[in-house]
Amino acid sequence: MAKPYHHGNLRIVLLQAGVRLLEKRGATHLSLRELAKEAGVSHTAPYRHFKDKASLLTALAQVGYERLAEAMETTACQFADDPRQQIRDAGIAYILMAVRNPQVFHLMFGGIVKTTEYTPELSQAAQRAFAGLTKIINNGQEAGIYRSQDSASLALAAWSLVHGLSTLVNAGLLQSSPSSEEQLSAIADSVCNHLLCGMLG
Amino acid sequence: MAKPYHHGNLRIVLLQAGVRLLEKRGATHLSLRELAKEAGVSHTAPYRHFKDKASLLTALAQVGYERLAEAMETTACQFADDPRQQIRDAGIAYILMAVRNPQVFHLMFGGIVKTTEYTPELSQAAQRAFAGLTKIINNGQEAGIYRSQDSASLALAAWSLVHGLSTLVNAGLLQSSPSSEEQLSAIADSVCNHLLCGMLG
């Protein structure tokens, strides 16, 4: 069966191969020409679907936010009766997403995609991801377990904590780098507990 | 006065111009050739001082860690009698360093410099930076203000929090992006307070 001249599917194929190549090479060394070769098209074909390399990277970041949103939404539907458990699970899900897709995570948050170049779709995907986290905070607030009424600042603190830990782990900067996901989950759990209960005695 | 054939100073000049060019172009688009032109030497001269581009970036990341270490050490020497104030000040100093040098910060933590390629000097500079933060935690522990005895996990939580907030601000992902350093400091203070006092009521 002959391959159709009009590929028809190229955009999807480029995104899938793009994620694979991104994790292999990193955003900096991801080459459009290599990507085109992997997809079996000429090196200018991607320009039919993406204005330039930055635009491809933007689309890949969007894929990342969509994955993160899924992970958050899944967690937000579990343990709805235990807000403490929910927030720890969300933190762990966030961090696992980061360590399993380090280059995608880096692309999402590393300032490679300029905020000024965000497409509406990307902004929406990002908002979906954070809405999941916010919902978990709101669940806890309805249950009356939080000290503060300012849910935005609570969510920001929680988000900063898990996000920072993810980055530090990916950068390999922990004194004892966790060698397994179980170990990593334990670290994440301990850090989340400090935020829930406070450092002060 | 004629410029000496042996520049003598080139490494320093390249690092200084490198930081400037890094903030202007970002790590990805920082070009050795442009850097050489700015320094007034041929495009191969930098190879006398840096094995390759990665090695230059490593050196620039080291400069960043040294700046961060200075900021932490300065804070660790102030308000030694008030550990709560110290940790908030350290957090604010950390975040200000990040937003004032976003590309350097990104280079330090974005996974661009591979952990496996860390030079001893870079590791040492990074450790110095975190030692400052650890010292502040230890001060508080000696004063007996913390709930937990595990100072490493306390430091990791504090570090994750300020680091995550820095990254999110630099990525432009806060709902209301702070327009001034005063506003940013207020946000940082609020987030730090959540960690100190805990989210739970």
Add this chain to the structure above:
DNA sequence: ACCTGAACACCGTTCAAGT
């Protein structure tokens, strides 16, 4: 020791030309 210019193999991007 330190610097240079030519050369090589890549890259992103554009564009006239093909189906």
Add this chain to the structure above:
DNA sequence: ACCTGAACACCGTTCAAGT
């Protein structure tokens, strides 16, 4: 509409040659 090959201006890196 979608894809191609040639072309252009860049880039990192190497190397023989200069002082």
